[in-house]
Amino acid sequence: MPLSSAASRGPLALLAHQVRYDLRAGLRNPRARFFTFFFPIVLLVIFTGVFGHGSTTIDGVHVKLSRFYVPGILAMSIVVAAYANLVISIATLRETGVLKRRRATPVPPAVLIAGQALSTVAIAAIMATLLLAIGKVAYGVGMAPAAIAAIACTAVIGTLAFACIGYAVSGLIGTPDAAQPIIQATMMPLWFVSGVFIPTANLSGTLHTVGELFPVEHLAAGLQLASVHTSFGGAISLGDLLVLAAWGIAAAAFAWWRFSWLPSSAHA
Amino acid sequence: MLTNSLDAAVAQRDAALPPDVANARHDAALQRDAALSPTPAEDQGSSVSSIPEDPVISIRALHKRYGENEAVRGIDLEVRRGEIFAFLGPNGAGKTTTVEILEGFRQAGAGRVQVLGINPWRAPSAWRERIGIVLQESEAEPGLTVRECLCLYAGYYRAPRSVDETLALVGLSEQAQERASALSGGQRRRLDVALALVGDPELIFLDEPTTGFDPSARRAAWEVIAGLRDLGKTVFLTTHYMEEAERLADRIAVIAAGEIIAQGTPHTLGDRQLSVAQITFAPPHEMRLGELPATLAGHADQGPDGRIVLPSSSVAADLHALSGWALARGLKLDDLEVRRPTLEDVYLDLTTDDPDPTTNEPSPTTNDQPRS
Numbered sequence: 001m002p003l004s005s006a007a008s009r010g011p012l013a014l015l016a017h018q019v020r021y022d023l024r025a026g027l028r029n030p031r032a033r034f035f036t037f038f039f040p041i042v043l044l045v046i047f048t049g050v051f052g053h054g055s056t057t058i059d060g061v062h063v064k065l066s067r068f069y070v071p072g073i074l075a076m077s078i079v080v081a082a083y084a085n086l087v088i089s090i091a092t093l094r095e096t097g098v099l100k101r102r103r104a105t106p107v108p109p110a111v112l113i114a115g116q117a118l119s120t121v122a123i124a125a126i127m128a129t130l131l132l133a134i135g136k137v138a139y140g141v142g143m144a145p146a147a148i149a150a151i152a153c154t155a156v157i158g159t160l161a162f163a164c165i166g167y168a169v170s171g172l173i174g175t176p177d178a179a180q181p182i183i184q185a186t187m188m189p190l191w192f193v194s195g196v197f198i199p200t201a202n203l204s205g206t207l208h209t210v211g212e213l214f215p216v217e218h219l220a221a222g223l224q225l226a227s228v229h230t231s232f233g234g235a236i237s238l239g240d241l242l243v244l245a246a247w248g249i250a251a252a253a254f255a256w257w258r259f260s261w262l263p264s265s266a267h268a
Numbered sequence: 269m270l271t272n273s274l275d276a277a278v279a280q281r282d283a284a285l286p287p288d289v290a291n292a293r294h295d296a297a298l299q300r301d302a303a304l305s306p307t308p309a310e311d312q313g314s315s316v317s318s319i320p321e322d323p324v325i326s327i328r329a330l331h332k333r334y335g336e337n338e339a340v341r342g343i344d345l346e347v348r349r350g351e352i353f354a355f356l357g358p359n360g361a362g363k364t365t366t367v368e369i370l371e372g373f374r375q376a377g378a379g380r381v382q383v384l385g386i387n388p389w390r391a392p393s394a395w396r397e398r399i400g401i402v403l404q405e406s407e408a409e410p411g412l413t414v415r416e417c418l419c420l421y422a423g424y425y426r427a428p429r430s431v432d433e434t435l436a437l438v439g440l441s442e443q444a445q446e447r448a449s450a451l452s453g454g455q456r457r458r459l460d461v462a463l464a465l466v467g468d469p470e471l472i473f474l475d476e477p478t479t480g481f482d483p484s485a486r487r488a489a490w491e492v493i494a495g496l497r498d499l500g501k502t503v504f505l506t507t508h509y510m511e512e513a514e515r516l517a518d519r520i521a522v523i524a525a526g527e528i529i530a531q532g533t534p535h536t537l538g539d540r541q542l543s544v545a546q547i548t549f550a551p552p553h554e555m556r557l558g559e560l561p562a563t564l565a566g567h568a569d570q571g572p573d574g575r576i577v578l579p580s581s582s583v584a585a586d587l588h589a590l591s592g593w594a595l596a597r598g599l600k601l602d603d604l605e606v607r608r609p610t611l612e613d614v615y616l617d618l619t620t621d622d623p624d625p626t627t628n629e630p631s632p633t634t635n636d637q638p639r640s
Binding site: 005006007008014017018021024025026028029092093096097098100101102103104105106107108262263 | 371405407411416419421425426
C-alpha cells in the first residue's frame with residue numbers, strides 16, 4: 001500500500017488526485033478527443049484556408065481573418081470542452097450510478113465538482129496551447145506575452161463559467177441520449193451569432209444583439225480583443241469577463257438547487 | 269463542568285475494571301453525553317463503534333412517506349456486528365427506500381435510524397470511511413483500467429486497503445490492466461465489490477449483488493461474499509434469490525407493503541422449522557386413498573398431478589408404515605420424496621398474502637427530493 005492515501009494528505013492532495021484521474025479519463029474518451037481537440041483544429045484549418053486572406057476589424061484594429069479565427073476557434077473549443085463534454089459526461093456518470101457510488105465514499109462533493117472543473121481547465125489549457133502554436137507556426141498569428149496572459153485569464157474564467165453552465169444544464173437532462181440534441185440546439189446557432197464563425201461586424205444589428213445576450217459572444221470577444229493588443233490592460237476585457245462571471249454564478253446557483261447525484265431513473 | 273466531573277467519576281470507578289471493560293464503559297459514557305448535548309453524535313463515530321454489544325444497524329419505528337403513500341410503515345430492525353443480514357421483499361415493498369435511508373441517500377420520515385451509532389442522513393464524511401456500498405446498478409468508471417478505478421477510490425479513504433490485495437480478494441488480479449468497461453458482467457460486479465472494500469469498511473451494503481448472473485458467476489460471487497464474513501465485516505444484503513439468502517445469511521428479514529412480516533434465521537424464518545413435512549409419491553396404478561394403511565389414509569390427499577401427498581408430523585413412523593404397506597404389495601415407490609417447505613415456499617407464503625404490494629410505493633423521485 002502507498003504510505004499515505006490522497007485523502008490522508010489533506011483536501012488539496014485529494015483534489016489533485018481527483019483531477020489526475022478525471023483528466024486521464026477525459027483524455028481517453030474518444031468522443032471528447034474528437035470534439036475538443038480534432039474538430040476545432042479542422043475548423044481552424046478550413047476557415048483560415050477559405051477566408052484567411054480576407055480582413056475584418058477587432059476593436060478598431062484592421063486584421064486578417066486568420067487573427068480573428070485563432071481566438072474564435074479557441075472560444076469554441078472551450079465551450080465544447082467545458083459545456084458539451086461536461087454535460088454529457090455528468091449525465092452519463094449520474095445515470096450509470098457512478099456519481100452515486102462516488103458520493104457513497106468519504107470524498108467531499110466539493111472535491112468531485114472542483115476536480116471535474118479543474119480537469120476541464122487543464123484540457124482548455126492544452127487546447128489553447130495547441131491553437132496558439134498552430135496559429136503562430138502555420139498562419140503567422142503571433143501574440144505578445146501580455147496578450148497571452150490576458151488570453152489565459154479570459155480562458156480560465158470562461159472555462160469555469162461554462163463548466164458551471166454545464167453543471168446547471170446537466171440537472172435538466174434526464175438521459176445522456178437527450179443531452180446531445182439539447183447541446184447542439186443550444187450551441188450551434190451561437191457559433192454563428194457570437195463572432196466564432198463569422199465576424200460580428202458582418203452580422204445585422206439584431207443578430208449581434210441576440211449573440212450578446214449569451215455568454216459565447218463574450219468569451220469569443222474577450223479572446224479576440226486580447227489578440228490585437230500588446231499590453232495586459234488593453235488585452236483584457238473586463239466587461240466580457242464580468243458577463244461570463246455573472247453567467248457562471250447564476251448557473252452555479254441553479255446547479256446548487258437542481259443538481260443531483262442520484263440517477264433520475266432511480267426506482268423504489 | 270458537569271461532563272468533566274461525570275468523566276472523572278466514571279474513570280475512578282473504572283480503574284478497578286479490566287481495561288476493555290473500562291474502555292467500553294467510558295465509550296458508553298461518551299455516548300450518553302453525546303445524546304444529552306444539543307449537537308448529537310456528529311463526532312462520536314469512532315468511539316461508539318468500539319462497543320461490541322452495540323448493533324451495527326438499529327432501526328426503530330422507521331416511517332417514510334411519499335405524498336399519499338406510506339412506503340415504510342414503522343419497521344424495527346437490528347443488525348449485529350459480523351453477521352450477514354439478508355433483507356428480502358417484493359419490488360416496491362419499501363426495500364430500496366429502507367436501504368437508501370440506511371446508506372444516507374434519503375432522509376428518514378419518522379423514527380430512529382442509527383448506522384454505526386450515527387444517523388446516516390446527518391453523518392459526517394468520517395462515517396463514510398467505515399461503510400462500503402455496492403449499488404444495485406452502477407457501471408465502471410469510464411476510461412480507467414480496473415487497477416486505476418481501485419487506486420482512484422483508495423485515494424478517497426484515509427486508511428485504505430492495499431489495492432493489489434483487494435484485487436486478489438475478488439479474483440480480478442489478472443484483469444488489473446484491462447479497461448473496467450470491457451469486463452464481463454460478473455467481473456464488473458466483482459469490481460463493484462472491490463471498490464466497496466478498498467476503504468476497508470466495517471459494514472458493507474450489497475444491493476442485489478448477483479441479479480442477472482449466470483449460475484457459475486453467482487456461485488463465484490457467493491464465495492466472495494462469504495469471504496467478507498471471514499474478514500469480520502458486517503454485511504447488509506438485499507436479494508431476490510432465496511437460495512442466495514439461504515446460502516449466505518445468518519439472519520433474514522422480509523419486508524412487504526412497508527412492514528417487516530417475518531424475521532429469523534434461514535432455518536426458522538416464518539416458523540419453517542415447525543412446519544410439517546410432506547411425503548409424496550406417484551401411485552403405481554389407479555388406487556383409492558382408502559387402500560393406504562389406516563394410519564395414513566385419513567390425512568392423505570391426491571395432488572393435481574396425481575401424486576399422493578401425506579402431510580407428516582412424525583416422518584419416521586409414517587415412512588415405516590408406508591414402506592411396510594408397499595413391501596407387502598410388492599410396490600417399489602421409486603419416486604418417494606420427503607420434503608420440507610423450502611425458504612422460497614416460506615417466502616412466497618409470506619409475501620403473496622399481501623393484496624397488492626406493488627402499488628404501495630411509487631417511484632420516489634417523483635415527489636421526494638433525494639440527497640443532492
